Amino acid sequence: MTEEIKLTKIAVVRCETVSESCPGTGCFAAFNGKMASFADYGVNAQMVAYFTCGGCSGRRVANLIGEIKKVEPDAIHLSTCMVKSSACPNLVYIKGVFEEAGIKVVEGTH
Numbered sequence: 001m002t003e004e005i006k007l008t009k010i011a012v013v014r015c016e017t018v019s020e021s022c023p024g025t026g027c028f029a030a031f032n033g034k035m036a037s038f039a040d041y042g043v044n045a046q047m048v049a050y051f052t053c054g055g056c057s058g059r060r061v062a063n064l065i066g067e068i069k070k071v072e073p074d075a076i077h078l079s080t081c082m083v084k085s086s087a088c089p090n091l092v093y094i095k096g097v098f099e100e101a102g103i104k105v106v107e108g109t110h
Contacts, residue, residue: 008046009046009072009074010038010047010074011103012076012077013051014052014081015052015081016054017055018079026080027079029110030109048071049073049076053094056088057090058090058093065098069103075104077108077109078094078095079109080109095107
């Protein structure tokens with residue numbers, strides 16, 4: 001009988017505007033190397049979703065919350081581009097959508 005391995009499921013939402021000039025390499029490097037905001041996750045962490053907010057209203061977040069819940073993430077990370085110096089004007093709204101859905105929110109990726 002084999003022991004079931006518990007996967008830690010992680011999702012990342014990132015800025016639509018920044019996505020035009022950033023391919024997400026910093027987020028993936030941090031996740032794959034278990035660095036920065038991903039440092040506490042073990043080898044059984046898996047990225048189950050990586051998507052943009054939908055632009056300055058955060059419209060895509062509310063549209064996708066049902067699909068995101070289906071993959072049962074343990075946490076959703078708000079990408080560094082959303083929470084650092086050019087902080088998202090809709091950050092409170094976006095964070096609230098996930099929290100209201102019962103999903104843990106972590107600010108930052110790399």
